[in-house]
Amino acid sequence: KxxxxxxxxxxxxxxxxxxxxxxxFTDSAIYNLQxxxxxxxxxxxxxxxxxxxxxxxxxxxxxxxxxxxxxxxTLYIAASQPGDSATYLCAVNxxxxxxxxxxxxxxxx
Amino acid sequence: xxxxxxxxxxxICKSGTSVKIECRSLDFQATTMFWYRxxxxxxxxxMATSNEGSKATYEQGVEKDKFxxxxxxxxxxxLTVTSAHPEDSSFYICSAYLGDWNQETQYFGPGTRxxxx
Numbered sequence: 001k002x003x004x005x006x007x008x009x010x011x012x013x014x015x016x017x018x019x020x021x022x023x024x025f026t027d028s029a030i031y032n033l034q035x036x037x038x039x040x041x042x043x044x045x046x047x048x049x050x051x052x053x054x055x056x057x058x059x060x061x062x063x064x065x066x067x068x069x070x071x072x073x074t075l076y077i078a079a080s081q082p083g084d085s086a087t088y089l090c091a092v093n094x095x096x097x098x099x100x101x102x103x104x105x106x107x108x109x
Numbered sequence: 110x111x112x113x114x115x116x117x118x119x120x121i122c123k124s125g126t127s128v129k130i131e132c133r134s135l136d137f138q139a140t141t142m143f144w145y146r147x148x149x150x151x152x153x154x155x156m157a158t159s160n161e162g163s164k165a166t167y168e169q170g171v172e173k174d175k176f177x178x179x180x181x182x183x184x185x186x187x188l189t190v191t192s193a194h195p196e197d198s199s200f201y202i203c204s205a206y207l208g209d210w211n212q213e214t215q216y217f218g219p220g221t222r223x224x225x226x
Contacts, residue, residue: 004152034215036217041200041220041222042219042220043115043202043217043218043219043220044153044202044217046215046216046217089152089153091153096143096155096158097143097153097155097204097215098155099152099153099154100152101151101152102152
């Protein structure tokens with residue numbers, strides 16, 4: 001059974017600082033990995049999708065890397081802003097999505 | 110494009126009643142939809158996979174007689190929580206694949222918050 005772990009569980013940084021969010025998974029036989037954002041009481045917003053053959057994906061201030069062999073992915077958010085405050089979830093797809101528990105980010109103005 | 114809606118967005122019901130939650134793909138056809146449950150401060154847990162025209166596949170530990178899933182068309186899946194109890198209070202989210210499941214992302218609905226009194 002796929003186990004997905006996210007560290008840290010919570011993170012508080014001042015505005016402008018770069019964010020590094022980690023995700024690890026136990027079974028490397030995946031098709032892709034996604035990072036999502038979830039605001040309190042809301043659904044999920046897909047941020048980045050990395051196929052298993054890719055090493056990284058970038059969108060604006062967001063960059064996600066994938067090392068499938070070691071079962072790790074990292075989400076980098078550059079120059080954080082208060083609007084980045086949310087919970088970030090990673091999910092691995094081996095047909096079904098398995099989610100980590102998330103990292104709750106607070107960016108202080 | 111690729112919008113998934115859920116109705117209702119929140120519902121409060123008395124213990125013992127049944128509640129139906131709808132999940133619709135608005136601008137695409139979805140052969141497969143998924144139902145997740147999220148408890149406070151926890152991650153999403155897959156409950157079941159809903160396939161159009163066939164029986165749903167439930168994850169281990171999910172009571173299929175309690176959580177009835179119907180996927181009657183390519184744009185609609187419903188989750189009925191039967192004889193709801195307070196422990197069923199949770200955030201229920203559906204999703205649907207657009208395109209090939211191993212290439213494309215899942216698109217998620219906005220979620221339905223259920224509170225059972």
